[in-house]
Amino acid sequence: MAKAQQRPTVSYLIIRKSAVFLAAQLLTIELVFLLAAVLFLWAGPSLVTVPAGVTPPVIVGIGVTAALTSLLIKLILVLGAILVWVNEFYEIRHGEILHHYGVIARHRQVYSTRDVKAMVIDQDMGGRLFRYGTIHLHNPALEAPIVLEHIPNPNRCQTLIAEFLPEIEGKTTFLRPGGVATS
Structure with missing residues (x-):
């Protein structure tokens, strides 16, 4: 077998x-x-x-x-x-997202993703044409959402990121210019 x-x-x-x-x-x-x-x-x-x-x-x-x-x-x-x-990238781990940036002085921002409840993809016409977008992770415990800017192929990244975020409720929302939201 x-x-x-x-x-x-x-x-x-x-x-x-x-x-x-x-x-x-x-x-x-x-x-x-x-x-x-x-x-x-x-x-x-x-x-x-x-x-x-x-x-x-x-x-x-x-x-x-x-x-x-x-x-x-x-x-x-x-x-x-x-x-x-x-030298600028996002490292997604279970429970946190690390934003690494800087060439000479290396910096790292750490965001907790334990309470992330929603993920929103914002993609304008240029983003749809060249396949990039911005992903917003909404965490009620934080004042502002976690923003992953100018991510290539945000639809694919959304499914990969969702595997690291078990607390997400419902479907992902896609924002289009003009305030039109689709799921």
Whole structure:
């Protein structure tokens, strides 16, 4: 007789913010530097006057130095955006949610989920298009709800989170823009 397959137990769940927001930050950085380069190439020659006696190799050297400095600044901004995204996540455990954030100074907020009675998913048009949303966990013992912002695929995460929250009553509510709620 074959043994019945047992479902593996999970002791915690890690959820990061949607990668859409990382891509938006990287695209913004790219567009700002592209705009700066276009403005420099368009307006640069009319703004700069070359003093007499300056040789073309000196001008090229200044241009190369400016380009490398711009590239270094862009690289630092891109790495910073990636590090912030990688180091911010939610850790869902039985009885608590931990929000980890910070690159240099690491921070951790701990929320008790023992009395969570409801879970609400807030998803706007952009969220439905790019599959992200915000999950609100309502705990009567806390003044404000626990908010998990910009979670990828909130419908799937809701079912995973519900396994860690046995006290939830009823169905999850989905909020649409304009105050329309569906279950």
